[in-house]
Amino acid sequence: MDYWGLLTNYFCCFVSRGLKPVPDEEVIELYGGTQHIPLYQMSDFYGKGPSLKQFMDIFSLPEMTLLSSVIDYFITHNIEFDQVHLYKDISDAIRDVHVKGVMYKWIEKDMEQYILHGDEIYAVLNRLVNHKKKLFLITNSPFSFVDKGMKHMVGKNWRDLFDMVIVQADKPNFFTDRRKPFRKLDDKGSLQWDKINQLEKGKIYKEGNLFDFLRLTGWRGSKVLYFGDHLYSDLADLMLRHGWRTGAIVPELETEIRIINTEQYMHSLTWQQALTGLLERMQMYQDAESKQVLLEWMKERQEIRSLTKNLFNPQFGSIFRTFHNPTYFSRRLVRFSDIYMASISCLLNYDVNFTFYPRRTPLQHEAPLWMDQLCTGCMKTPFLEEMVHIR
16 A cells, blocks of 8 residues: 555544545545554554554654655656555665665764764763663664764763673564574674673673573563663563563653643643533533534534644644544553653653652543543633633
């Protein structure tokens, strides 16, 4: 299917063919007149399915852009193409850019443009080391790129901060495949032939697997907190198979938090919740005048829902919600991470021994008390005065 867009298990509001939006009616017709995506078309555990693939990390942005642009070019110029072949060719080309090191060479030529200085990152790492925490780095990138990047971000002595550094780890296979042994690199990045019987501080290792890592370090279970920016490649196996604590890095969170703290967002959400409560309570009145009022409230509620969504992104809305429902990404995020944040530097706001407690969120049969209070006027809210006329 030559459609690309943001989907949950129910459609979000934007699907495109190439670079052009596809009307909701057409998308619904393609799925047999329903907004539901059948389970067999959904992605598997690692975000890949027979019909849909989840784009889950920062690398997905250029990949989606390239796919959409090529499809748009083919359609505009009436070039026939098989969608499966096109997707495979573009995916292979992107993979080759990584595997052959082309991307790394481009970035290394202009570190200032592509990689930020990490004063706060250094502060976090140094603070943890000073509190006797053991730090390790597991990355799929080659040593030359990691070394130049970390020197640019953290400083020339970055390796002193880590007890273990593992490059070209081949995640997520690193977490499940027992066959690849660790290999040691010298300071120039050349492979050594030694059999690895211990992981030494200050040394660089390539490939390997988590099972040998656990055996050689003894770092197991909930004593380990591992941060990553990809839910599947970094976090899923570690949480579900090995019981590590996991932290997800979601850069978009910074923008989303800024938006939900604006007066416009809080006003829209509060009024939307009030309208929802009114509709639930007043729907039993079926006289002509009441029906007209209910229709006006329903229309206004839908307008506010769209307005609230568009505050985040006019096409996709929030990456965490599709209207009132959590997105598929949001549900996976909660499933595979104990904590999530916009940047590792957020830890500077907390003491090293700070405990994050889980929040109790109401289930469907546990009606939130505040909604009843809000709709009956018993709870003080910033905009309650504007709602007095509806009581």
